[in-house]
Amino acid sequence: MANKGNQYKNRVELAGRVSGEPSEKTLPSGDVVAEFRLVIDRDDREGVDTLDVAVWKAQLRKRALSLEAEEWIGIKGVLRRRFWKGSTGIASRWQVEAREIERI
Known part of the structure; x- marks a missing residue:
């Protein structure tokens, strides 16, 4: 199936x-x-x-680091699979890459 008009979406709202x-x-x-x-x-x-959440943008990292345990939040972002070389070979994990964070 061809990707016509960017119909494939990777969006997560949690x-x-x-x-x-x-x-x-x-x-x-x-x-x-x-x-x-x-x-x-x-x-x-x-x-x-x-779910593991990663925050890359500097201003949003500051907000993420101000969060407290047990605090209720909403997140919008994308799902990413991260790869790295570990002691036993290539390893991976899924993360939500946050693009927006709000306290609820």
């Missing part, structure tokens, strides 16, 4: 609570990222989903 304190780290490339986990209740059954 609401949940922050799990733990956000952290900031500098990668070997020199890029800086803030990371935290978002806990989301499941609608259809008991339990929760816990």
